[in-house]
Amino acid sequence: MNNSKLLTPHTNTFRRRLGVLACTLILSTGLAACGGEGAIDAPPPDVETQMLRQAEGQAVTDVNSTGQLTDDAAAQANMFVYLKDRHGYLAPIAYHWQAKDETALAKTALEMLIDGGVYANKLPAGFKTTLPKGTRITNMSLKPEQKLAVVEFSDEFKNYEAAQERSILESITWTLTSLPNVKEVQLWMNSKKLTEMPVDRTPVDTHITRSLGINLEKGESVNYLKSMPVMLYFTSLTEDGKSYYIPVTRLIEPSENPVEAALQQIIQGPQDKKAMSMVATEATKIKNIEHTKDTVTVDLVDSMFEKGDKVPADLLKSVVLSLTELPNVGKVQIRMNGAADIQGTDNKDYSKPVTRPIVNPMWKG
Numbered sequence: 001m002n003n004s005k006l007l008t009p010h011t012n013t014f015r016r017r018l019g020v021l022a023c024t025l026i027l028s029t030g031l032a033a034c035g036g037e038g039a040i041d042a043p044p045p046d047v048e049t050q051m052l053r054q055a056e057g058q059a060v061t062d063v064n065s066t067g068q069l070t071d072d073a074a075a076q077a078n079m080f081v082y083l084k085d086r087h088g089y090l091a092p093i094a095y096h097w098q099a100k101d102e103t104a105l106a107k108t109a110l111e112m113l114i115d116g117g118v119y120a121n122k123l124p125a126g127f128k129t130t131l132p133k134g135t136r137i138t139n140m141s142l143k144p145e146q147k148l149a150v151v152e153f154s155d156e157f158k159n160y161e162a163a164q165e166r167s168i169l170e171s172i173t174w175t176l177t178s179l180p181n182v183k184e185v186q187l188w189m190n191s192k193k194l195t196e197m198p199v200d201r202t203p204v205d206t207h208i209t210r211s212l213g214i215n216l217e218k219g220e221s222v223n224y225l226k227s228m229p230v231m232l233y234f235t236s237l238t239e240d241g242k243s244y245y246i247p248v249t250r251l252i253e254p255s256e257n258p259v260e261a262a263l264q265q266i267i268q269g270p271q272d273k274k275a276m277s278m279v280a281t282e283a284t285k286i287k288n289i290e291h292t293k294d295t296v297t298v299d300l301v302d303s304m305f306e307k308g309d310k311v312p313a314d315l316l317k318s319v320v321l322s323l324t325e326l327p328n329v330g331k332v333q334i335r336m337n338g339a340a341d342i343q344g345t346d347n348k349d350y351s352k353p354v355t356r357p358i359v360n361p362m363w364k365g
Helices: 012-029 045-055 102-111 162-176 258-268 313-323
Strands: 079-084 090-095 137-143 148-153 184-189 228-237 243-252 285-292 295-301 331-336
Touching: 079 102, 079 162, 090 162, 090 243, 102 137, 102 148, 102 162, 148 162, 162 184, 228 258, 228 313, 243 258, 243 313, 258 285, 258 295, 258 313, 295 313, 313 331
Parallel strands: 148 184, 295 331
Antiparallel strands: 079 090, 137 148, 228 243, 285 295
C-alpha cells in the first residue's frame, strides 16, 4: 500500500460506513437524527471525501468539490512532478507525499514519470508520463553539500523517440530540482555515467540545471545567441475544464529590466493560443515597478476594471509565479489602477505582498 495522501475509490462498503459516520457526526451536533422519518441529504462532495477518508482510517486531506487540494492542504505539497499535458507541454503537478527522507521522495517522483509504472493511477486525468515503459530507477543518491541529485536508470531508459528527448530531459531535471536541496542533476544508465543522452545525443557531460529551460520557445526575430530567457506562466484547461498553469521559457531580446520584460511578455500572451490562454487583456499596461529588498511592487492599469472589481486570479497568479522565478524576488505586491486593496476572482486578498503559490495541486483521480 503506497503512502500518498490521495483518495481511494469509493466502495459500497465505505459508503455504508459513511452513512453511519454521517449519522454520528450529525447527531453529535444536534442537527438531525438518522433512521427517523425523513432521509438525510448527502453531504457535500468535499465533506464526503473527508468523511470517507476517516471511515477508511486514513489521515484527512482537504479536497474541495472539484477534487483539488484546498489551499491549506496544497501548502503542504512537498513533491512536484513534471508531466506532459494533452497538448504536449510539461506542467508541474504538486503532491503531498509521505516519504521517509528526501532521497525516497526523489525516487518516487521519478517513478511517477514512468509509463505504466507503479504510480500510474496517481496521475491526473489528461496527463501523461515521460519516461519509457519498463524503465527502472536502479540508484538514486542526493548530495546536499553539492545540491546534486545522481540518478541511474536501467537500460530501458533509452527506448524513446528522438523527438521526445528534450522533454524527457526537462521533465527529469525540473522534477528533481523542485526538491529544496537539489539544484543540479547527473544522469547514469546501466552503470555508466552519461555524457550525452542515448538517442538524440543531447550533451549531458556537465551537471544539468534549470538553465536548460522548459517548454522552450522564442520569437521569430530573436537570435538564440543574442537573447535572454524569461520564465512565464500561462493557464490551460483539461478536457473536463480544470484550470492549470504551464511554465514556458521564452527567449526574448536582452533587457536590463527583467521584471518589466517578464511582465511585457505576460501581457503579450502565449504563443500557442490553442493550448494556453491569455491571462491579461489587450488594455493591460505597466505603470510602475518598484523593487525593495525581496519584494517587487507592480502597478498595472487596465481600463476594463473599475474600482472594487475583482481581478482575474489567473492574471494575479501568473504575475506572481513568473516574477518569483527571478533571483531576489520572494514576494510580489500588485496594484490595479492605483488601488492596492484588490481581491482576486478566487476570493483571495491580494492587498499585501504575496509569496509564490503552490502551482497545480493534485486533483482527485
